[in-house]
Amino acid sequence: MKSPADLLYEQVIQLIEPLTRFDRTSLKRESDHETQAGGEASRWYSPSFNVAPHSGGGQLPSGIQSFPSAGSAEQAASSARAAATKALPDRLRKWAERHAGDDSALTAGDCYDGSVTYGAQARCHSCGGQGKTTCGNCSGQGRTICSMCSGRGQTSCSGCGGSGQQRCGSCGGAGRMQRYVTKTVWDGYANRYHSHSETVMENCNMCGSSGRRQCGQCYGRGKQNCHSCANSGKVTCNRCGGSGSVSCSTCGASGWTHKTYKLGCSVQSRFEVDARHARPEVVARLKAFSLEHLSSLGPVEQQEPDVRANALRRRYRFTCRITELTLDTQGSAIQLVGFGERAYVFDFKNIVGVLLEQDLQTLETTVQQAPTFGVGPDEELVDAIRQCLESEANQQLGEGGPAAEKLKTTGTLSEDYAGRLTAGLRSGFRKLYLGESGLGAALAATLPAAALAAIALAGWRGKTSGPFWIALLASFLLYTGAEIFARSRVNRLFRAHMESKRMRSLLRGLGVMKKVRLTTAAVSLLLLLAALRLAALRLGM
Numbered sequence: 198m199k200s201p202a203d204l205l206y207e208q209v210i211q212l213i214e215p216l217t218r219f220d221r222t223s224l225k226r227e228s229d230h231e232t233q234a235g236g237e238a239s240r241w242y243s244p245s246f247n248v249a250p251h252s253g254g255g256q257l258p259s260g261i262q263s264f265p266s267a268g269s270a271e272q273a274a275s276s277a278r279a280a281a282t283k284a285l286p287d288r289l290r291k292w293a294e295r296h297a298g299d300d301s302a303l304t305a306g307d308c309y310d311g312s313v314t315y316g317a318q319a320r321c322h323s324c325g326g327q328g329k330t331t332c333g334n335c336s337g338q339g340r341t342i343c344s345m346c347s348g349r350g351q352t353s354c355s356g357c358g359g360s361g362q363q364r365c366g367s368c369g370g371a372g373r374m375q376r377y378v379t380k381t382v383w384d385g386y387a388n389r390y391h392s393h394s395e396t397v398m399e400n401c402n403m404c405g406s407s408g409r410r411q412c413g414q415c416y417g418r419g420k421q422n423c424h425s426c427a428n429s430g431k432v433t434c435n436r437c438g439g440s441g442s443v444s445c446s447t448c449g450a451s452g453w454t455h456k457t458y459k460l461g462c463s464v465q466s467r468f469e470v471d472a473r474h475a476r477p478e479v480v481a482r483l484k485a486f487s488l489e490h491l492s493s494l495g496p497v498e499q500q501e502p503d504v505r506a507n508a509l510r511r512r513y514r515f516t517c518r519i520t521e522l523t524l525d526t527q528g529s530a531i532q533l534v535g536f537g538e539r540a541y542v543f544d545f546k547n548i549v550g551v552l553l554e555q556d557l558q559t560l561e562t563t564v565q566q567a568p569t570f571g572v573g574p575d576e577e578l579v580d581a582i583r584q585c586l587e588s589e590a591n592q593q594l595g596e597g598g599p600a601a602e603k604l605k606t607t608g609t610l611s612e613d614y615a616g617r618l619t620a621g622l623r624s625g626f627r628k629l630y631l632g633e634s635g636l637g638a639a640l641a642a643t644l645p646a647a648a649l650a651a652i653a654l655a656g657w658r659g660k661t662s663g664p665f666w667i668a669l670l671a672s673f674l675l676y677t678g679a680e681i682f683a684r685s686r687v688n689r690l691f692r693a694h695m696e697s698k699r700m701r702s703l704l705r706g707l708g709v710m711k712k713v714r715l716t717t718a719a720v721s722l723l724l725l726l727a728a729l730r731l732a733a734l735r736l737g738m
């Protein structure tokens with residue numbers, strides 16, 4: 198039979214063995230200590246009654262207790278509320294007795310006989326019960342003044358603008374008009390007739406040389422009949438359609454209004470735990486647990502409920518076995534706390550971080566000492582990273598994502614450890630990667646630009662942009678090649694410690710390639726633009 202302390206120890210082993218390069222021999226059991234925590238959990242229910250007023254049009258809907266006036270209906274509602282409040286403690290007590298053996302929740306329906314609505318109806322004030330009111334648009338006349346003619350029944354003639362006259366069409370308003378005449382005269386010298394043309398001015402017959410004629414559209418009156426109102430000056434009111442009255446909006450045309458008062462109930466609930474134990478850590482943990490959680494960890498017994506005037510408190514007494522186990526981890530002591538018979542651990546107190554601390558420190562030192570540009574990978578740095586990657590937890594942290602988050606939330610390792618480890622791996626990998634990709638990246642940034650500059654000096658005048666784009670593409674392809682080469686080199690260094698697929702996601706998670714990529718792109722573009730400028734200068738010469 199395993200003791201709770203044994204169970205606790207097993208949990209730790211099952212945690213650290215898959216996550217680190219260490220096994221149970223690295224965790225020495227120093228001492229264990231069993232105690233009991235206890236306390237009381239309370240679930241509070243606080244019902245409250247309220248009266249909700251509502252006004253509406255129409256007669257009282259069915260199912261409402263009717264009263265002669267709104268005042269008496271309101272009175273009845275508040276009396277009902279007072280009665281429900283008075284009866285509440287007794288109801289709560291009886292309910293608690295009925296449910297002494299279960300954990301069912303108190304509902305609003307348990308606190309009173311149910312929702313009741315009280316109300317009264319009255320003739321509508323706005324329309325005097327008629328359901329309709331005088332139309333404000335036409336003052337009840339049914340007709341309004343025509344807007345086209347402003348009530349005159351006639352409008353100015355559109356043909357003459359009201360003057361009754363139009364310009365004469367024959368003479369264009371001048372009153373006189375030109376005419377060509379051909380005359381035949383006898384020429385005595387030539388002994389024959391001879392014809393010649395000339396222009397003469399004549400008075401206009403059409404307008405009696407006044408230039409103006411009577412308007413054909415209005416026969417000189419200057420006015421036309423209004424089409425909108427058929428000469429009457431008034432049109433049918435568009436709001437009431439000519440009836441002179443509109444539906445009453447207050448009562449919805451029913452002639453009645455009503456007021457209701459609805460008695461309702463709502464129940465607020467909260468849960469609190471009062472726990473006792475010598476360790477504040479245990480008390481804090483127990484206070485955060487739900488009733489279900491407490492029941493899964495130890496015996497929970499329902500107590501006599503506490504009935505107040507307007508609240509019910511269901512009480513539960515609980516106990517929970519607490520197992521404290523002290524472990525010696527790499528020379529430092531960690532005290533873990535297990536809850537319940539199976540000694541569940543909720544906080545592993547950075548135990549994985551403590552186990553892996555030495556590896557991390559080695560990584561931090563070697564990263565600092567490794568040269569930024571070296572010929573070939575720095576062996577000490579490679580070894581330090583390899584040692585870190587031997588522990589699954591470090592691989593998960595490097596990749597980032599939900600697995601890394603879970604390690605932190607369960608206390609398997611601390612935020613501090615996680616931050617330092619990722620920083621260490623990031624700079625370590627950056628150094629290695631820069632060593633492998635630096636030369637390729639430098640070539641990608643400079644070679645195409647140099648070629649472009651060379652052809653610029655050889656006579657290219659930069660008139661067409663073709664060579665520039667070809668050089669840019671060449672730079673991109675060269676860099677892509679350099680990156681694939683560098684990645685496969687880095688990959689090969691750690692092939693024995695990490696699958697290549699995970700290594701890819703780790704390099705991406707740490708943002709290792711980003712810096713080299715951005716720098717190469719920026720330098721390449723600058724140099725290419727400089728070469729382009731050189732070609733442009735040659736053009737200017």
Ligand SMILES: [Zn+2]
Nearest residue numbers: 321324445448
């Ligand atoms: Zn009305």
Ligand SMILES: [Zn+2]
Nearest residue numbers: 332335434437
């Ligand atoms: Zn009207």
Ligand SMILES: [Zn+2]
Nearest residue numbers: 365368401404
């Ligand atoms: Zn004329």
Ligand SMILES: [Zn+2]
Nearest residue numbers: 354357412415
């Ligand atoms: Zn006219």
Ligand SMILES: [Zn+2]
Nearest residue numbers: 343346423426
């Ligand atoms: Zn009109």
